[in-house]
Amino acid sequence: MCAVGKADMAARGVSVVGVASPDNPACIHGPTVVFERFLQDGSTRKFYACAACRDRKDCAFFLWADQRLSSAKRRLWADLSAAAWTKMTHTQRFHKLKAVRAAAAGERMYCQTCCVLLLRSERAAHSSCSLSSPLTDSHLSHPSTFLPPKENVKVEAQYLFAQRSVEVLVGLAGRGGASGVLCVGAPRIHEAVTSTPSLGLASILMDIDDRFCSFFPPECFLHYNMFNHHFLGGREARTTYTTFLARHQKLVLVSDPPFGGRMELLAHTLRTIEADWRTAASLDPDTTLPVFLVFPYFLEPQVVASLPSLAMMDYQVDYDNHPIYSKGPKGMKHGSAVRVFTNQPLHTLPLPEEEGYRWCEPCQRWVHHANAHCEICRACTSKDGRTYKHCSECGRCVKPAWVHCGTCGGCRPPDHLCAPPLGCYTCGDMDHKHLNCPKRKRSASSSRKSKKRKKRDGKESALPSSLAEERHRDLDILAHLIDGK
Structure with a gap:
C-alpha cells in the first residue's frame, strides 16, 4: 500500500508534522496522520489524513485539525471499517x-x-x-506466484522480488545467526523462509494485503499497515506480534515498502518495532535490530535523513513484475535502481561474484564491477550502475554524461536548462526552507474555531470558497462510500 507520496504532497505544499497516534481520528486503515498544508498566502493549516492512501478517491478521510469529528462521522467511519475487513475472519x-x-x-x-x-x-x-x-x-x-499483483499505484501496487534477489536477501538476513525474520511488506522473503525448513529460521509476514490470510496461519501472517504501525486484525494480531518478538533475541527485519511512501512515517514504524522487540525479548536498551530496507538509490537522502544508522549497499535488487526494475527488455540499461539499506557493517555482507560484484579493499565492502574506486574521493562513488567520473571543479564524482555548467555552478546533464537553485517558496530566500521561514504565517486555529462553517438559517458557511468546495467533495465521497456499502 502506498502512503502519501513525497512528490505528490510537495507539489501541494504539504509536510508530515505528526505520526499516527491512537488518539488521532481513524479511517478504515487505522489512526490517521497529521499533515500541514502551506497555503499561498504563507499561512499554514494542519489536517488529519489517511496514513496509507495518498489519493482521496481511495480513502476519503479528511479533517482539519482545528475541527471536531462529529459523532455521526465517527460512527460512519467505524461502520465503513467494519464493512471493509469483516467478510471472513x-x-x-x-x-x-x-x-x-x-x-x-x-x-x-x-x-x-x-x-x-x-x-x-x-x-x-x-x-x-x-x-x-x-x-x-x-x-x-508461494501464493505471490499466482495472485494477481495489486496494480493501483497510489494504494497498494505490488512488485515482487525476482528469485535470485530473494536468495541473496535471505542469505544476507541469515548471516548473523538470526533465529527469526520479521517481513514487513516482503511476501516473497516470507515464502522462501517458511518453505525452506533447512534454513532454521522462523518468519512472520506483516502486510496490508489480506489475501495472504488464506495461505498463512494467524501466527505467521498479520494484516498490517506499516505507515501507522496499525494491526488491522486487532488485539489478537498485536499479541501474536509481541509473542513472536519475545521468542527471538536474534531477529532480522526485512522490509520492501512502497517507494511512494513517506519515509518519516516508515522510519517511526521501524523505530517502534525495534523498541517493542527490546522490551518483548528483554534486551538491553542499546541493542540494535538488524534491518534490511529495500528502496531506490535516488531516495538515499530521504532514507539517511530519517534513518541515519542505515547505509546503502551496492546490490541491485530485481523484480519479476516491475517494467523498469527488472532484467527484461524494458528494464533499465544499467541495472535496477533499487538497493538495500542496512545498519549492519557492510564488510560483513558479501555479494555474489557471479553476478558481477567484487570486493573493494580501500572501501572494505562489496561493490558492483562498474563501480570504480576514485582515488581522489577515496570511495567507490557510483550509484546508478555506471562508472562515474571525477569533476575537479565540483570536487566530487558525477555521472559520466554530465558536464560542468558555470551558470548553474555544478555538473548537469548536457541538455539541461539553466535555472537558479530553489529556496524558500514562501519568501524566496536561499538560506532556508519554507518550514523555517520567519515570514511564514502560522495557523490561526483559535480564530477559525469561532467561525461558522455550516449553513444556518439558509446562509452559506464563512469558509473560503475553496475550502467550502473541498467540504462538499468530502460529503459526496462519503455518500458514495455509504451507497456502495
Missing part, C-alpha cells in the same frame, strides 16, 4: 487450506473475487467470479 479463511491441500491440483481453486480457496465442487457458488486453477503445492506455499 483470518481463521475461517485459512481453515479451508487443509481441505484444499488434500485434493488433487486440478480440484483446487482460488476465487480472486472473494479471496477464498475452494474445491471445484464448490465453484457453482462462484459462477460470476474470477477463478484460478489448477493450484499446485508450490502455489499454495
